[in-house]
Amino acid sequence: DAGVIQSPRHEVTEMGQEVTLRCKPISGHDYLFWYRQTMMRGLELLIYFNNNVPIDDSGMPEDRFSAKMPNASFSTLKIQPSEPRDSAVYFCASSRSADTQYFGPGTRLTVL
Amino acid sequence: GESVGLHLPTLSVQEGDNSIINCAYSNSASDYFIWYKQESGKGPQFIIDIRSNMDKRQGQRVTVLLNKTVKHLSLQIAATQPGDSAVYFCAENRNTGFQKLVFGTGTRLLVSP
Numbered sequence: 001d002a003g004v005i006q007s008p009r010h011e012v013t014e015m016g017q018e019v020t021l022r023c024k025p026i027s028g029h030d031y032l033f034w035y036r037q038t039m040m041r042g043l044e045l046l047i048y049f050n051n052n053v054p055i056d057d058s059g060m061p062e063d064r065f066s067a068k069m070p071n072a073s074f075s076t077l078k079i080q081p082s083e084p085r086d087s088a089v090y091f092c093a094s095s096r097s098a099d100t101q102y103f104g105p106g107t108r109l110t111v112l
Numbered sequence: 113g114e115s116v117g118l119h120l121p122t123l124s125v126q127e128g129d130n131s132i133i134n135c136a137y138s139n140s141a142s143d144y145f146i147w148y149k150q151e152s153g154k155g156p157q158f159i160i161d162i163r164s165n166m167d168k169r170q171g172q173r174v175t176v177l178l179n180k181t182v183k184h185l186s187l188q189i190a191a192t193q194p195g196d197s198a199v200y201f202c203a204e205n206r207n208t209g210f211q212k213l214v215f216g217t218g219t220r221l222l223v224s225p
Contacts, residue, residue: 004155042215042217042218043156043201043215045212045213045214048212056212091155091156093155100146100158100161101146101158101213102158103148103155103156103157104155105154105155106154106155
């Protein structure tokens with residue numbers, strides 16, 4: 001199994017630009033999660049999907065953030081417009097059940 | 113509680129020693145707990161989990177202990193190796209009806225050869 005796949009691994013952009021992060025969950029997993037990790041706040045859940053439907057987006061910081069899951073094998077997290085304070089490592093995770101989550105390698109985002 | 117992450121507690125051990133990493137959780141209704149290992153530049157990696165109807169679970173070189181009375185979780189690593197050096201997170205499922213893990217602050221384990 002290839003595990004959770006994320007792209008890009010690193011993204012450097014300028015303030016105001018649109019950023020799109022991508023995730024391919026483990027095949028057969030019906031839950032998908034987006035997390036953000038920073039030194040100040042640790043690991044925070046942003047949003048999660050079950051069977052491609054968003055279930056809880058209470059962690060999404062503001063309207064600049066949006067996430068979609070058009071099918072069982074693909075999800076995107078978009079930031080528009082990006083700001084320097086969005087700089088963080090963004091992780092995607094997936095799980096087959098409501099318990100053990102398996103994380104991808106993350107996307108390190110730097111907004112200048 | 114919620115992740116803070118500003119200053120990670122650090123545990124330094126010698127190779128071959130046993131390591132014990134502790135975690136206090138906040139919600140007595142939590143019914144599922146997981147330990148993750150995160151190496152530099154990588155995503156958190158699942159190590160071991162335990163449900164609230166158990167107080168101990170063993171894996172390969174790792175043991176998780178759960179004390180529900182004092183809301184305490186520990187991860188024991190036997191014969192610690194340099195490859196065990198990483199940040200270790202505990203996570204709890206707060207049984208809110210949603211699939212939502214809350215991660216602890218994390219502990220950095222440094223293993224000296």
